[in-house]
Amino acid sequence: MDAAIALATRRPELVGLGVAPLLGDCSGLASVPAELQRADAQALLDQVIAGVEDGTVSGPYCNVADHVLRPYLPTT
Numbered sequence: 001m002d003a004a005i006a007l008a009t010r011r012p013e014l015v016g017l018g019v020a021p022l023l024g025d026c027s028g029l030a031s032v033p034a035e036l037q038r039a040d041a042q043a044l045l046d047q048v049i050a051g052v053e054d055g056t057v058s059g060p061y062c063n064v065a066d067h068v069l070r071p072y073l074p075t076t
Helices: 002-010 020-031 034-055 059-072
Strands: none
Touching: 002 020, 002 059, 020 034, 020 059, 034 059
């Protein structure tokens, strides 16, 4: 998670301007109670995907977010 946040902070032009508003939620995810982490991670991923769809988040950064958030999501 820290590497994904650092990338977004250092290179906003690569990740897209839509990532910046999500960084606080990303950095706080590990401190959220376990029972809430799944819902918060899914909400963050949904916001990243919506950002890709509206052009404010890059596709490659979406892949990074998916990789980082996947451990918080339920396995299917």
